[in-house]
Amino acid sequence: DIIASFDVNFVPGETYAVIASGLVGDPNTPFTLNVVEGTREAATSGDVDFIVNHGSTDAPAVDVIARGVATIVSNAAYGDVTDYITVPAAAYILDITPAGQNDQIVASFNADLSSLGGGAAIVFASGFLSPPTMDDPAFGLWVTLPNGTTFPLDVLSSTVEVAPEIASVATFPNPAGEYVFVDLQLKEATDIRMSLVDLTGRPVFRAEYDGLQEGRFLEKVPTADFAPGYYLLNVQTAGGSVYQKIVIE
Structure with missing residues (x-):
């Protein structure tokens, strides 16, 4: 069955990524395709180039902080795709916080990019902060490489769970x-x-x-x-x- 149809024009010689997001049948965050032009397949040796897509329908605007390094994404709302970010190929801990509220870490992820030197990637947030049912996926960060390989980042901690009090x-x-x-x-x-x-x-x-x-x-x-x-x-x-x-x- 066809879920949805979209008209898209691709320019010869250009490189694209198409990111599906949203919820089928939901009027507030409907299913859509986000076409990203100028996607990269490689980076300078020793570096990793990546863009970040906020695809979690029930999450607010967020900041992404490379712990002990810098804030790498500021105020990304649902559906946003960042410009390319370049970092040294190394292991990082990524903290996700509500935008401008960096003392409230929603979740932390282990992002080991040490093996991706000279490469590029798309990092996207998916899943629900508050899953409607036990069968729905929880909030997470995923990585897609130019060859289509896709994998989740390991969750280090999450405050999506109830506070101890x-x-x-x-x-x-x-x-x-x-x-x-x-x-x-x-x-x-x-x-x-x-x-x-x-x-x-x-x-x-x-x-x-x-x-x-x-x-x-x-x-x-x-x-x-x-x-x-x-x-x-x-x-x-x-x-x-x-x-x-x-x-x-």
């Missing part, structure tokens, strides 16, 4: 209309910072709750003035963060 988190109704309830079960007393950001990384709601006690905490967040689409809820404690996708209709 939180026993459970639920949001309802979801999809939301005029409001959404955030229902937390706390294992111990804690302070909480809560934010809701859109897919560009723009915060639309922020609140702080100090001195919460063990047990249930229920908060009603008004959403009537927010544009329809996907949003990411971040609940942060001293021990970490938990993320959940919220759909506003």
